[in-house]
Amino acid sequence: MGRTPCCDKENVKRGPWSPEEDAALKSYLQSHGSDGTASNWIHLPKKAGLRRCGKSCRLRWLNYLRPDIKHGGFTEEEDSIICNLYNQMGSRQWSVIASYMPGRTDNDVKNYWNTKLKKKLLGGKIKNISSKEPTIANNANFFGIPEAEKPQDSAFSTSQPQVPSTLQMLYDVNSGLSADNQTMSLNPDQLYNPKLSGFSDLGARSRRNYSTTVSLSQEGSSISDSSSMAGNLYLDQDSGFLMDYGFGVACDNNVNHYGMSFGDKTSEVGPTGCTDFGDFF
């Protein structure tokens, strides 16, 4: 027996909202209240004279029609907030991250991160980490990393790339080695090991933008919601470039790199000390 559908999909309109629909929804919610108590989203479409799914109405209102919504034009301050919080919480807390920025929705923040900020962080998708130029420090700024925290040195030899602690954590998480602040001792083969990371999902853009140089295996992963850990970093051995597959810190560690703790959430913990990876390991 399948799950009961939230609406009659045959008889609801889908796709972009027309100005008329927007006006009808807005008018209904403004006169009947939109705080969630006065409105029952499932039955709202009928009451408001809309041929839409209730979930669709809710989404439209929350992400677009609400009067206090801000669109686009993220400030550098907001960039910093997002990066900082993402660093601490990962991609599973978009709503929490958005709550730090009035007028921003989780969808907005998520889209902004996935399409712009992530690339901005890596200096435009790809950063030549073979270079000794201090570009990493610039990247660190996007995370709001304190000067003292910026990478000084690492376990890498001088011929190996230096990675900021934040990125280092990403490496650690994705490679399953450690999620703490210890220095990384991976060699490029390990970094570039799809089996090791085991992720099958390359992120939303992967379906058309990335010329995949590896065939990430589907098998070997028992993670049902692998999409929540979309991403990977690997070292392209031909170019020596650090490539981004859309990394995600899908680690709900209680303690982040900078000494702040986020609740006492404890769940299944894998050998790495990183929750969420328990199944995989």
Next chain:
DNA sequence: AACTCGTGCAACCGCAATGAA
């Protein structure tokens, strides 16, 4: 001008959480 490609964003899907019955 026509076509391809990359990008941004709105919207959808499906699962988990919540709470009322």
Next chain:
DNA sequence: CTTCATTGCGGTTGCACGAGT
């Protein structure tokens, strides 16, 4: 305590649009 409707949310997809060729 269980069931089930509803809500909330993260990940993914569809598509319009602009830039490049």
